[in-house]
Amino acid sequence: MNExxxxxxxxxxxxxxxxxxxxxxxxxxxxPLVSALTTSDWHLDWPLTQDDLRPIAETLRTTTDEPLADxxxxxxxxxxxxxxxxxxxxxxxxxxxxxxDSTLALRKWMRENAIAFEVQQNEPEDHFGTLLxxxxxxxxxxxxxxxxxxxxxxxxxxxxxxxxxxxEEAGHxxxxxxxxxxxxxxxxxxxxxxxxxxxxxxxx
Numbered sequence: 001m002n003e004x005x006x007x008x009x010x011x012x013x014x015x016x017x018x019x020x021x022x023x024x025x026x027x028x029x030x031x032p033l034v035s036a037l038t039t040s041d042w043h044l045d046w047p048l049t050q051d052d053l054r055p056i057a058e059t060l061r062t063t064t065d066e067p068l069a070d071x072x073x074x075x076x077x078x079x080x081x082x083x084x085x086x087x088x089x090x091x092x093x094x095x096x097x098x099x100x101d102s103t104l105a106l107r108k109w110m111r112e113n114a115i116a117f118e119v120q121q122n123e124p125e126d127h128f129g130t131l132l133x134x135x136x137x138x139x140x141x142x143x144x145x146x147x148x149x150x151x152x153x154x155x156x157x158x159x160x161x162x163x164x165x166x167x168e169e170a171g172h173x174x175x176x177x178x179x180x181x182x183x184x185x186x187x188x189x190x191x192x193x194x195x196x197x198x199x200x201x202x203x204x
Contacts, residue, residue: 005148005192007139009047014136017182021076021086022129025068025174034068038174052184059177071172083169084162088126091158091204098124102200106154113146128162131155148195156190157200165204 016033023030036042037060043053076086085091093100103126110117110125117125117134125131131154138147163183170176190197 005139005144005189006047007142007144010147010189011136011139013047013185014132014139017178017185018129018132018134018136020129020178021132021182022127025072034174037178046181046185048184048188053181056177056180056184059173059180062173062177064173066172068172068174071170071175075166075170075172075175084166086128086162086166087124088128088131088154088158089124091162091202092200094203096203102126102154102158109149109154113149115146126154128155128159148193151189152193152195152197156186156193156197158202159186161202161204 019029020033020037025031025034037057039061043050043057046053074080075082075084087098087103088106089098089100089103090096092102103124106126115134115138117130131150135147135150135155138144138150160183163179163186166179167176167183170179
C-alpha cells in the first residue's frame with residue numbers, strides 16, 4: 001500500500017482546495033470553508049510546515065473592498081477574459097482551447113480506469129478544482145495508483161504554471177492566499193509521488 005501520500009490528510013486538503021477553486025464562495029459547499037480559512041487556526045492542522053503556512057493564513061484573513069463573490073465571478077466566470085483560466089487544456093493545448101487534446105486524454109484515462117465523472121452542463125473535465133476533488137475521491141476510495149496517475153499525468157504538468165499566473169493576476173487577498181496554499185500543497189504532493197510527473201509543453 002502506498003502511504004507516501006497519507007490518504008486522510010491528502011483527501012481533506014485536496015477536497016478543501018478543490019471546492020474553493022470550483023464553487024462560489026457563498027455556496028453551501030464553499031462558504032463554511034471560506035469561514036474556516038479566514039477566522040480559525042486551520043493552518044495548525046494543514047499538512048505543511050507552519051513557517052510556510054503563517055504568511056498564507058495572514059493573506060487569507062486580509063480584508064479588501066472587493067466582495068469575495070465578485071472576485072470569484074471575475075476570476076472564474078467572466079464575462080471578460082479570465083486572467084488565469086482554470087482548465088488544463090488552455091495551458092497544454094497549442095491553441096489554448098477548451099476540450100483540447102489533453103482533455104480527451106483525461107477522458108480516455110478515466111474510461112480505461114472505470115472512473116465515472118459528473119460535470120455541470122457541457123463543462124470540460126480538466127478544471128483545476130474538479131481534478132482536485134476527483135483526486136480526493138480516489139484517495140478516499142483507496143485508489144492510490146489512479147490518484148497518483150491523475151496527479152502525475154493530468155494535473156501537476158500544468159498546475160504550477162496556472163497557480164503562478166493566478167497569484168499574479170488574482171487581485172484579491174483571499175484568492176492570492178488560496179493559490180499560494182495550493183501551490184505549496186501540490187509541491188509537497190509532487191515531492192512524495194512514487195511516479196515521475198509527465199513533462200508536457202505549456203503554451204501560456
